Amino acid sequence: MENKMLEIINLVLDNRIKVKIENLTPEMHLRNDIGLDSLDLAELTVRIEAEFDVDVFEDGIVYTVGEIFEKLNR
Amino acid sequence: MDFFFKDTESCKHIKWSKLLDDIDDTLFYNKYCNSSDYYIVFRQIVVSMLFGKEIILLDADFTENELLKLTGFSVFEDFNETLDKSNFLMPSSKESLIERLKSTNNNWKIILFTSGTTGIPKEVVHNFESISRFVKFSKIKTICIWGFAYNPTHMAGIQVFLQALLNGNPIVRLFGLTSAKILNEIEFNKITHISATPTFYRLLLPCERKFESMQRITSGGEKFNERIKEQFLMIFPNAIFNNIYASTEAGALFASHNDLFSLEFGFEHLIRIENNELLIHNSLMGKAGSKVQEWYKTGDLIEVVCDKPLSFRFISRNSDIINVGGYKVNPIEVEEIILTHPGIINVRVFSKSNSVLGNVICCEVLRENTSVDELSIRVFLQSKIQEFKIPRIIHFVSELTTTRTGKIKRNYI
Numbered sequence: 001m002e003n004k005m006l007e008i009i010n011l012v013l014d015n016r017i018k019v020k021i022e023n024l025t026p027e028m029h030l031r032n033d034i035g036l037d038s039l040d041l042a043e044l045t046v047r048i049e050a051e052f053d054v055d056v057f058e059d060g061i062v063y064t065v066g067e068i069f070e071k072l073n074r
Numbered sequence: 075m076d077f078f079f080k081d082t083e084s085c086k087h088i089k090w091s092k093l094l095d096d097i098d099d100t101l102f103y104n105k106y107c108n109s110s111d112y113y114i115v116f117r118q119i120v121v122s123m124l125f126g127k128e129i130i131l132l133d134a135d136f137t138e139n140e141l142l143k144l145t146g147f148s149v150f151e152d153f154n155e156t157l158d159k160s161n162f163l164m165p166s167s168k169e170s171l172i173e174r175l176k177s178t179n180n181n182w183k184i185i186l187f188t189s190g191t192t193g194i195p196k197e198v199v200h201n202f203e204s205i206s207r208f209v210k211f212s213k214i215k216t217i218c219i220w221g222f223a224y225n226p227t228h229m230a231g232i233q234v235f236l237q238a239l240l241n242g243n244p245i246v247r248l249f250g251l252t253s254a255k256i257l258n259e260i261e262f263n264k265i266t267h268i269s270a271t272p273t274f275y276r277l278l279l280p281c282e283r284k285f286e287s288m289q290r291i292t293s294g295g296e297k298f299n300e301r302i303k304e305q306f307l308m309i310f311p312n313a314i315f316n317n318i319y320a321s322t323e324a325g326a327l328f329a330s331h332n333d334l335f336s337l338e339f340g341f342e343h344l345i346r347i348e349n350n351e352l353l354i355h356n357s358l359m360g361k362a363g364s365k366v367q368e369w370y371k372t373g374d375l376i377e378v379v380c381d382k383p384l385s386f387r388f389i390s391r392n393s394d395i396i397n398v399g400g401y402k403v404n405p406i407e408v409e410e411i412i413l414t415h416p417g418i419i420n421v422r423v424f425s426k427s428n429s430v431l432g433n434v435i436c437c438e439v440l441r442e443n444t445s446v447d448e449l450s451i452r453v454f455l456q457s458k459i460q461e462f463k464i465p466r467i468i469h470f471v472s473e474l475t476t477t478r479t480g481k482i483k484r485n486y487i
Contacts, residue, residue, distance in 0.1 A: 015452055015466075031252060038277060038399055042430040043466040057429040059302075061253075061279050 008047045026066030081247040090168040103157045106150035110134035115226045126179040131186045131227040139458045178202040215241045221248045223270035271400025292316040336385040350375050399431035401462045417446035422474045437465040
């Protein structure tokens with residue numbers, strides 16, 4: 001799952017010509033550390049939902065990579 | 075705490091006296107306003123009102139291509155003109171400035187561009203009466219502190235700006251800041267009023283802090299999810315929630331505390347209902363281009379709950395225009411631009427509902443060959459249309475999905 005998430009996040013970054021990341025850690029902040037804005041977060045939810053069938057932002061926004069993992073593991 | 079405008083992003087803290095000095099020092103005027111600096115936009119609007127000059131608001135992120143299409147120009151320096159101050163009496167105080175602005179000459183024009191129902195954004199022209207019609211005045215209003223949560227060159231932004239300006243309220247920029255900075259600004263400045271899109275509010279969650287200063291939270295467009303509303307009641311325990319109905323041409327029209335809207339006294343003659351569709355009188359819209367019928371069909375369907383006084387609920391909103399986090403996207407405009415890509419045969423642009431932005435733009439593409447990929451389409455579009463209009467999900471298909479009548483489907487993925 002972590003590798004797939006890294007792949008999805010890098011696809012979103014690449015699509016906006018932003019710098020890709022090499023690895024993913026739970027404490028990474030989606031906006032501040034990875035540099036995703038609200039358009040990117042929207043795309044991220046669509047791609048995560050297509051892959052894992054979970055809308056991670058459904059009940060409010062998530063801040064970190066770890067929070068996404070938590071929702072996917074529920 | 076009394077100031078005109080504060081913007082932590084550009085380190086600006088503008089007192090009223092500074093605004094007055096800057097107006098006094100202004101020697102040149104340019105009717106085109108195309109700045110990413112909120113203060114420059116606000117100051118230019120104020121100068122245009124004081125001198126009765128036309129102002130044309132352009133989004134700072136319009137591409138060169140969009141500027142050319144909309145105005146015929148992509149640079150505007152040649153439009154600088156010397157400001158004739160020979161008969162101009164400079165306001166000496168905040169109060170006299172506001173009084174002068176309230177009596178802005180009705181020849182003054184403000185022009186903005188909004189996503190129309192066909193092709194490229196269309197020009198909407200307002201005069202002072204039509205754009206300030208819904209500004210409210212009262213003694214209580216003079217002690218508000220506004221969090222500014224819209225793009226300053228859009229209709230909603232202008233309406234919030236005028237509401238604050240004409241009541242002499244301080245304005246604090248919140249739009250475009252990170253959620254942590256927004257919450258800090260609300261706390262530090264004791265902000266009392268915010269009007270914003272549901273997306274703006276959603277991005278503030280989760281939040282464990284409390285802000286007692288907040289008195290009113292206004293939102294429009296999609297309805298607040300009840301769970302999100304509950305969380306907001308915890309964060310802003312003293313706030314009243316307000317729901318507004320706004321159109322891109324006329325701005326905010328009706329307000330309500332729930333999904334039942336009623337008309338304010340004196341506006342009954344300005345709306346009409348035909349076949350359950352809401353029609354608004356063109357005097358509310360300014361002049362949207364040159365071809366305006368007396369009654370404008372909003373495309374929004376309503377259910378009348380009570381005839382006198384009129385109250386109603388919205389059943390469905392105009393479906394072609396896609397609301398992406400408060401930005402209106404016309405799928406036809408996006409399709410037209412995508413079709414200028416040499417490797418693309420056909421395209422269908424549609425929306426998919428999304429928990430972050432309300433909707434995201436998606437498209438299906440019929441391509442010449444596989445060398446046309448997702449990234450190359452995005453790079454192509456980046457120089458042509460604003461970022462929020464670019465499809466976030468691109469599917470490559472061998473034929474486009476159409477309805478049984480042969481029309482392109484827009485609300486289906």
